[in-house]
Amino acid sequence: MASAEAHLEVEALPHISDGDTNEIRAALEEGDLTAAATKAQEILANEEQIQLHIAVTGESGSGKSSFINAMRGLQDHEEGAAETGVTETTMECSPYPHPQHSHVTFWHLPGIGTPDFRPATYLKEVHFDRYDFFIIISSSRFTYNAATLAEAIQAQGKHFYFVRSKVDQDVSNERRLYDEEGVLKAKGKKATETRSQRYDEMAVLASIRQDCERKLARLGIRSPQVFLVCRDDFSMKYDGPRLLQTFLDDLPSEKKLSFLRPLAITSREVLRQKKKELMKYVWLKSLASCGASAVPIPGLSTAVNTAILVTSLKEYCWTFGLTEESLQKLAEQVNKPVKELKAVIKTPLEDEITKDVVIKLLTQSIGGAEKNPPFLLKSTLTFLALIISPVSAAISFPTTFLLLKNFLSDAADDAERVLQKALEGTTQKSHLWN
Ligand SMILES: Nc1nc2c(ncn2[C@@H]2O[C@H](COP(=O)(O)OP(=O)(O)O)[C@@H](O)[C@H]2O)c(=O)[nH]1
Ligand SMILES: [Mg+2]
Incomplete structure (x- = not known):
């Protein structure tokens, strides 16, 4: 089993300008989580606009x-x-x-x-x-x-x-x-x-x-x-x-x-790359969701912006082809009933992700986050290390971090099983999975 620290590690960081990095760092050093989260949201919004x-x-x-x-x-x-x-x-x-x-x-x-x-x-x-x-x-x-x-x-x-x-x-x-x-x-x-x-x-x-x-x-x-x-x-x-x-x-x-993002998953390599790139943004999304518009979740010791989390989980599903439409299209392509493809999926589909689903997943993550307090978020990445201490005051950051990271991994695993199922018995299999 992976160590507690490993659960909270990120593999790499996205490309962020020195100016943006310094702004987040300064906000966190002053304990201004709202300003740091607002900046994180701005960086994410800009990333989505890249042409x-x-x-x-x-x-x-x-x-x-x-x-x-x-x-x-x-x-x-x-x-x-x-x-x-x-x-x-x-x-x-x-x-x-x-x-x-x-x-x-x-x-x-x-x-x-x-x-x-x-x-x-x-x-x-x-x-x-x-x-x-x-x-x-x-x-x-x-x-x-x-x-x-x-x-x-x-x-x-x-x-x-x-x-x-x-x-x-x-x-x-x-x-x-x-x-x-x-x-x-x-x-x-x-x-x-x-x-x-x-x-x-x-x-x-x-x-x-x-x-x-x-x-x-x-x-x-x-x-x-x-x-x-x-x-x-x-x-x-x-x-x-x-x-x-x-x-x-x-x-x-x-x-x-x-x-x-728009690339069809036709090989394990495409899948791996999608996961790797999305993973780089997990900590920014976590930070963004703990910001200004975070609201306490009844019954949980955490305050988050559930809208950001809903959007993020939907994005993961969409990127991994876990939507009704994509599955339907794939089923037609490989001439198999869509039910067969859906049978190997464990996470909710894009269309099923709601605030309630997010709250359920938050409840599951909170236990993990409490067992792995943020100071355990060991990373060779010094920048990430910098944001740990100010955020450690809140349980929200590690909770959402775990939620997003685990969902992303699970969705990627689902996508792999779907592709495997889709190609079962076809001649394309050996070509694709080499
Ligand atoms: N068999 C086959 N035909 C193709 C392929 N790509 C294009 N064509 C055909 O070649 C013709 C010219 O293609 P088109 O994409 O319009 O070329 P363009 O003028 O460079 O835009 C069309 O009749 C296409 O259907 C291919 O990969 N295989
Ligand atoms: Mg043409």
């Missing part, structure tokens, strides 16, 4: 609109989806905010296929400064225009990613050359360096990847990296999961949570 703008470029017909729809979890025919299969005629940039999380916007940039294409002019016209990073899509080999654009983006200090779309077509074209047993069909046709006698999908993918990377290297890109994707099951198949992970690794720490 992420992702530019998607490439030649006309390369799959930009389809990629944007896939990233937004929409089918091409669904309302609000980017129109696919249309010829681009203008230099317009079209914004596509995420349907449930409008702070993340994907931008469909104009095509880069024209002969008079000039990277510097193009980047100026599409408002280069607006974007956090660029995705350059091609459905075949990357062209000179794509390579020069990438160089111009890099020269101006931003990340770009080469994405090779429509890989499903390549795979099915190649598969057609083999019989049902996976043996090369054509009589007398010999296996070559890129085509083996027995069908091997990994080898097919590696060959496409290498071909694209070689071509880009010849066009002057140093150590190019190409991600193979297909619009269907984008985040689960081919290089989709690796691409999402790479975006995440490259994003500055203050933007990671904004990117992660």
Whole structure:
């Protein structure tokens, strides 16, 4: 069993400016919990406003609109989806905010296929400064225009990613050359360096990847990296999961949570990252809930702002897909009754979280908080250590801290069980859980 101290530890802290840190510290040193909590609320509100703008470029017909729809979890025919299969005629940039999380916007940039294409002019016209990073899509080999654009983006200090779309077509074209047993069909046709006698999908993918990377290297890109994707099951198949992970690794720490929030949980890694980022904010939320508008809870030796806690628990459920709507959608995707998925969930769903649920959870946490008084909140993080002594006067902080931390962990465990259940008996399982 974990030690008492471990229960109250946080793994890391969110990105907070020195100014904000000093303000909270000063307020706590003066014993002004209200001022510290107000500042915590302000930091949290600002975090929710962080915008992420992702530019998607490439030649006309390369799959930009389809990629944007896939990233937004929409089918091409669904309302609000980017129109696919249309010829681009203008230099317009079209914004596509995420349907449930409008702070993340994907931008469909104009095509880069024209002969008079000039990277510097193009980047100026599409408002280069607006974007956090660029995705350059091609459905075949990357062209000179794509390579020069990438160089111009890099020269101006931003990340770009080469994405090779429509890989499903390549795979099915190649598969057609083999019989049902996976043996090369054509009589007398010999296996070559890129085509083996027995069908091997990994080898097919590696060959496409290498071909694209070689071509880009010849066009002057140093150590190019190409991600193979297909619009269907984008985040689960081919290089989709690796691409999402790479975006995440490259994003500055203050933007990671904004990117992660709307991301569908398609792997244990996404789940782990969501939990990790949310965990960083637990202490700020606890502090915020003990502030000015905290009211005593009848029958409990604590005063908290239950509205903040209700919102936080709902946010955890929503981020982990523990809502009626998400579960319904997942059930349809994997063709299983939603009841089966719900059966493995132990925490309340987003729609069920009310003030009463929070009070019940507070009652459970209070025992733990009393056994683990705040001075036990040992952390190597000096900043957190600083807030302990003034807050130790109140039981509220450790109580809400425990409540949020435990609920977050439980919701993450539920999400893992749901995903496991959803994938039970499907072929995607081995791919996802490696
Ligand atoms: N099979 C397959 N077709 C795709 C994929 N991505 C796009 N397409 C098709 O390619 C065509 C052009 O795609 P679109 O997204 O409109 O490209 P855009 O002009 O770059 O925005 C459309 O008919 C899409 O349905 C994919 O991953 N697989
Ligand atoms: Mg388009």
